[in-house]
Amino acid sequence: MIPEEDRGPAWLSDYGSIEADIQQMEDFAKGLTAEVADGYAPHANQVADAMAVDLPVALPQFQELGSFFKRHNAIKNVTATNTLNFGTGTGQAADAASKISQEYRSSDAFAHATVKDVQAAFAYTEKGPVTLDEEG
Template structure:
């Protein structure tokens, strides 16, 4: 019997288990991190360049255009933040997968990571991967 603290939320319990191959978790972490570095980060500068284009001033009497540009700017900032945070959280996910792999690599096949261990790995506050991506949000003011 799985202890209550290690079970998922009651509303999600009927969906079945998620199984992960701990022996390949390190490979998954490395592939995820490499894909982030190779296929995602190189495009961040293009996005930054696009969202930082200065638009010409608008006559304040053209209220519809002014309102559009205010909303447009807000959308640019939100998009920029999402792009940045996707990178950070994907990197954190790869770090968590690697940590889980390291912690459970020598356990027997019937041992399972407790939910609190996985949550702790995914909630790495202040942990910084020295080899990880280090970009900052673009387009924010």
Template sequence: MEEFAATLANEVASGYAPHLDQVTTAMLTRVPKGNPAFPELAGFLDRHHEVQQQTFSNTFNFRDGTHHFATAAQTISAEYADTDAYAHAKVNDVTQAFTDASNPLKSEGGVDS
């Protein structure tokens, strides 16, 4: 699990993050307003803007969510490094690791016992 977490974190850092600026710049580009006499175009442009905003949000949510997932996997791996994690990890431990990883205010001390 530790290898998985490290590989996942590395892939996001080296394969995803470098392209994040390109995507976010494109999603921040506002398309000019259409002619009000052409309501279909105005409707399309409004919907286009909504999709841009959602795509912008999704790019960061994917990066942040994947980072939280990798952090949770690292925490679980560290907690069960000397044991058979499949036999000893409790569902609650896994759930707590994901909860802690998604909470930026949580200290980085791992899963509380």
């Protein structure tokens, strides 16, 4: 019997099973890793350098401009963080897809990845991605 946390929502109950193409998942992971390494990583430092420059402080008499500069710098910093974290997050997604495809490549047709397996593959701790062995 399938555990409750691995069952889909009631409105999806008549859709049947969902099948994953393990080879496609592996190809996706390899392609995503290559795209980040070849298309993103070479430009990440350029983006970081461009966003590292803060706008100047406005004259105290021009409060609206000062507020704009302050807000602009705050948003720029969030954008820079998100841009730089893109490579890390995308790498984690590729690693999770690769790990899932490796672990289920030799499974028989009736075996399936549980929701917990997939969540564990995408989990991240301070020491790096969590392996399924660490999660139980």
